[in-house]
Amino acid sequence: MGARDTYRPEGIADEFVDDGVRTVAEPAHRGRGEQAGAHASTGGAAGGSAPVAIGVVGWLRWAWRQLTSMRVALLLLMLLAVAAVPGSVLPQRGPSPDRVLEYLGDHPTTGAWLDRLGFFTVYSSPWFSAIYLLLFVSLVGCILPRTAQHARNLRGRPPRTPARFGRFPARASGHSAASPDDVVATVAAALRRRRTFRVDTAAEVAAGERPAARTLTAERGYLRETGNLVFHVALLGLLVSVAAGQLLHYRGQAIVTEGRGFANAVVDYDTFEKGAWFRPEQLSPFSLTLAAFTSEFASDAVAFAQARDFTAHVTITGADGAGTEQATIRVNHPLTVDGAKIYLQGNGFAPEVTVRDSSGEVAFAGRVPFIPEDDMYTSRGVVKVPDVAPGLEQIGLTGYFLPTAVVEDDGRARSVFPQPDHPLLVLQVWTGDLGLDGGVPQNAYQLDTATMTPVADETGARAQVIVAPGQTVELPGGLGSIELGAEVPRYVALDLRYDPSLAWVLTFALLALAGLAVSLFTPRRRVWLRAWAMPDGRTRVELAGLARGDDGGLQGEVDRALAAVPDRTHGTGRTDGSDSADSADDQGDPA
């Protein structure tokens, strides 16, 4: 216990600064195993030189100590922050696969290299995974010994009262008419009454100039390290829960138009994605019908056409087909069915289109979802007509659905409000080979025009067909006719998701938050008291305090302990240890 260090604030590590009772014995251990590297180490690699001729076990031990050192943990944290950034700059395959393709098209050379290095799937790339897995290994290597140490601390008693109080950051002293025994007993009782302190008392025999004295040692804030460990263990739990969710989850997306529905089966989804441990029997057998979809938009000048509400009214039918249930799905209010949640992710119009070929036969009839592209629901869509009569060329129609259409003088049409107040379908016509027979999967919302030619009107310009609901319009070039249904059904994009790990993820996240708050805001303090009889019959009382970390309330704690001294005659509280007028010096410091 020499006065070897000056008081220095610490952050998360649990050791008291300069308390002479080092709590962690492992020299290369996190938080204070940094002696070897001193101040000059810059690269972040843990200090100390590589050992010479220590064999495999020695190397492994060395590597483990490096990995679990605070300096390497710090380096890994910095790396993690840097490694996460490219995923926000470059498009990622998960959320935006089309933007990745676009990027690859625009930057063929760099794009290919970035792709090879995993920059379009940053968060599942080997390098990103390596960083966070190493970080978690480092974390485990740190919290295991600390948990053992903390368990010993919890069973242990506060450390012996130090011989000298002079070097501690908070001190106080005073005199009392009560005997040293009474002083110590009363202060101990006062500290115990607040239940935060663990208190021990002892007696010291006279030694040299030091008179016989009674001492008290008290410690509080064991929860600080508990919180710290809970936080780190919770992060580990969070990682495991998220991983479990990845293995067990499934997610299906379906586009449903008004009056139609789908069954909760893999084949009924437009896209279906599942974890490695998913089994089809996990899908609870219900079916859903979209009864109606309603939307509201602001019509005031300030926020014109801004969305205000979307509601899907659905009917859920159970497995046996007997029990049906009406429900609504809204943004922020998913519907939960048998543990799976159904989200309203998008909506639009799916006009009912009928195309007849030049022979008058119905070549296509069905609802075609048009994807909204702006706030006015200017929606883009494609009608592919492969089933024309033999000998005729296939027809492709591509263009826009405009819910409230305004046709300009030059013939161009645009939508001016998102509700279907005056709908129009504006299409361009292509003929040729749709390319559907090649077996190559096609995007249903795009027309591959490589093997098609646009149809021109009499003036030679590209022909444009404009159809209103209930109308039938001849296609140019004698290709046939197109009819738009009188009612324009709406569609919703539904996202059904099942993830049994959600409760665990939330639990561990909240545990981490609680542990963090406890570890950062619980003061960890030690208070010591020494009392002895002076020649004039009074009792001299001296106190000292030490905190773990930077603690503005330490002096107040010591002063409160002094205030508990019974029959006090006078006393002083002080924080600064350099003052030569320290009463301990001129009034018989027992040391």
Added chain:
Amino acid sequence: MNTEQTGELSTLLVWATLVCLTIALVAFSIDLARRVDRTAVADETERRRAFGVATATTWLGTALLLAGIVTRGIAAGRTPWANMYEFTMVGSFVALAVFLGVGRVRKVDYLGAFVTGLAAVFLTLGLNVFYVAAMGVQPALQSSWLVLHVGVAIIATGVFTVAFAASVLQLLRSARDGGAVRLGSWRWLDRTPAPAALEGLSFRLNAVGFVLWTFTIIGGAIWAEHAWGRYWGWDPKEVWSFVIWVVYAAYLHARTTRGWSGTRAAWFVVVGYACLLFNFTGVNLVFNGLHSYSGVE
């Protein structure tokens, strides 16, 4: 008074706040400069006068800003922090309130020029670049999590702002104490607290900010689970919130690592705060993500 007039009143109140903060900034700067010659009696009275003006205008500005926020909420008919302009407004208010609140417990008037200066810059940007008229919000934002998630994010930002000011002072002071030539004439730095005290103040604020930021991320994940059907999807805003969290976590670890505490740890605060500003401005305006609620076109 109709909602449009209420909205205009709110904007006027924010302009008035800006005027107050500018006066406070000048007065705090005079106060800081005069600290150098603390012995001169005449200067001392003048210094106190400058300090009095600075304190009064800061309180007044903060009160006006609060009134501006409340009227904005009335005009929009919802919680007044749903776009970038409102975020700058409320964030500046929190930074000022934290400064004034800490100032009641301990002497931090040396931070005044920095905090009022930052708030004035934020509000100027808000009024001139991010401004949108008060209006309702789209369905995705119609949730009580708007109050909690965004509210706590703004409070965390305000707290981080004051901590950042303390860390910058700490760095300047350390550099001057270390004999940095360029800071040779910055004698006012000698009257600021020692680097260790500034570090302590910064740490306590950053600790609060870090816990609040952790809550922001958890609350955001819960809301994302309700609104978007997944709690985490590496949206640009989520990526940068994560980066900020990791940088401040690194800061807390650096403080306990020998050779990294003190000045180096303070640099983490500077980097963390830069990420925070980027997450607010750059991510909203440059990247195309789900969190595109800036309202700025």
